């Protein structure tokens with residue numbers, strides 16, 4: 001499934017795998033002038049190429065190497081001879097996607113991308129009249145970048161935003177590193193976020209501040225309950241509730257308990273005892 005929309009000079013492609021009439025998860029790719037920011041999922045590849053017909057794609061920038069951001073790298077690079085730019089730590093996985101072992105749910109929703117040839121992105125990128133700062137961010141994946149255009153006050157966030165109140169943490173994420181990168185990003189003047197999950201977030205600076213406030217509060221509540229002697233499982237139930245469908249569908253990859261444990265481990269230097 002693929003839907004196309006526009007926002008100012010951007011064309012936005014929202015896509016996901018259709019399972020019958022149901023699309024379990026969406027991801028967005030953004031075309032600005034001749035540059036595509038991320039390439040979505042291979043399951044929507046045929047529709048995506050057809051939607052791109054008549055457009056110029058000279059360049060792809062990957063915010064990071066995850067399979068739902070690089071899924072059509074190969075076919076677009078082949079079709080348009082497009083250069084691919086990414087952070088150097090993402091490049092080995094973009095070249096060899098099967099070096100990342102996907103979970104079953106990831107294979108079903110996104111699948112492995114084909115390998116593509118990327119080169120290291122510089123600190124600044126010019127896209128037509130737009131000048132982007134490339135910002136290396138942490139906590140979601142290795143080699144993740146955000147793109148900031150100071151005149152438009154635009155921030156392309158990849159998977160660093162994904163909504164204000166996240167109650168799960170991926171097993172390969174780090175809550176404190178993510179919070180620290182988001183705090184750095186919040187120093188920028190931001191009007192609009194372009195989020196891989198949520199699409200265009202108008203009032204993005206406020207949304208980012210709300211997310212930081214939520215994360216700081218959650219962190220301090222977790223630490224305070226732990227100091228009062230509450231076990232991690234009970235802290236989870238009190239603040240986030242029991243594990244739910246997300247945990248079971250993803251084979252435990254997205255977990256409320258992991259969020260609690262990750263914060264306690266960062267604070268105390270070891271995983272807490274249940």
Ligand SMILES: [Zn+2]
Nearest residue numbers: 064066141159
């Ligand atoms: Zn990701």
